[in-house]
Amino acid sequence: EAGVAQSPRYKIIxxxxxxxxxxxxxxxxxxxxxxxxxxxxxxxxxIQFQNNGVVDDSQLPKxxxxxxxxxxxDSTLKIQPAKLEDSAVYLCASSLDPDRxxxxxxxxxxxxxxx
Amino acid sequence: xxxVTQIPAALSVPEGENLVLNCSFTDSxxxxxxxxxxxxxxxxxxxxxxxxxxxEQTSGRLNASLDxxxxxxxxxxxxxxxxxxxxxxxxxxxSNSWGKFQFGAGTQVVVTP
Numbered sequence: 052e053a054g055v056a057q058s059p060r061y062k063i064i065x066x067x068x069x070x071x072x073x074x075x076x077x078x079x080x081x082x083x084x085x086x087x088x089x090x091x092x093x094x095x096x097x098i099q100f101q102n103n104g105v106v107d108d109s110q111l112p113k114x115x116x117x118x119x120x121x122x123x124x125d126s127t128l129k130i131q132p133a134k135l136e137d138s139a140v141y142l143c144a145s146s147l148d149p150d151r152x153x154x155x156x157x158x159x160x161x162x163x164x165x166x
Numbered sequence: 167x168x169x170v171t172q173i174p175a176a177l178s179v180p181e182g183e184n185l186v187l188n189c190s191f192t193d194s195x196x197x198x199x200x201x202x203x204x205x206x207x208x209x210x211x212x213x214x215x216x217x218x219x220x221x222e223q224t225s226g227r228l229n230a231s232l233d234x235x236x237x238x239x240x241x242x243x244x245x246x247x248x249x250x251x252x253x254x255x256x257x258x259x260x261s262n263s264w265g266k267f268q269f270g271a272g273t274q275v276v277v278t279p
Contacts, residue, residue: 092271107266155212157209159207160207160209
C-alpha cells in the first residue's frame with residue numbers, strides 16, 4: 052500500500068512570495084489533515100478535510116493560508132504572501148475515518164524556509 | 167484549552183537501558199491518546215493508541231499506560247537499541263473533537279551503543 056505522498060520535499064522562498072504544497076493521501080482515506088510543525092514543537096493542525104468538505108480550520112491563518120481538496124482526493128495548501136514565521140515543516144496526514152480507525156498516516160513533509 | 171506537555175525534552179541513554187517517556191495533559195475529558203515516533207526529516211509513525219477506557223497498550227518492547235484522572239501517560243521502551251533513537255510525541259484527542267489531535271512537543275531520544 053502506497054503511503055501519503057507530498058511534494059516538494061524542500062522549498063526556499065523570500066518573504067512576501069507565494070508557495071504551494073501538494074498532498075496525495077492513501078487511497079480510500081476520507082480524512083485529510085494539514086499540520087504545521089515549527090522546529091522544536093509538536094505538529095499543529097491547520098485544517099482537516101472529510102472528503103472534500105472542511106471539518107476544522109480554526110487554526111488556519113486565513114488571511115494568508117488557503118487549502119482545497121478537490122474531488123475528495125488530492126489536496127493543496129497555499130501560502131500567500133509568506134512571512135518569516137511560516138518557516139516550518141508542513142505535514143500532510145490521512146486516515147480512513149476517525150469513527151472507524153484513529154490512526155493517522157503521515158507523509159514525509161515539506162520543509163519550508165522563508166528568507 | 168487542552169495543553170499537552172512532554173518532559174524531558176531530550177534524553178540520552180546507553181544501549182540496553184529501559185526508556186521512560188512522560189506525557190501530561192490538562193483536560194482529562196479525552197477520547198484517546200496516541201504515541202508517535204518521528205525520525206529526522208520524516209513524518210510521524212503511529213506506535214500505540216490507547217482508548218480512554220483502557221489503562222495500557224503493548225506492542226513488542228513498547229508499553230504505554232494511561233491514567234486519565236491524573237492526566238498522564240507513560241511510554242516504556244524495554245531494552246533500548248540505537249535504532250530507537252528518534253523523537254517521540256504524544257497526541258491527545260479530546261472527547262469533543264472529531265479526529266483532531268493535540269500534540270506535545272516531543273522527547274528527543276538518543277540511545278548510545
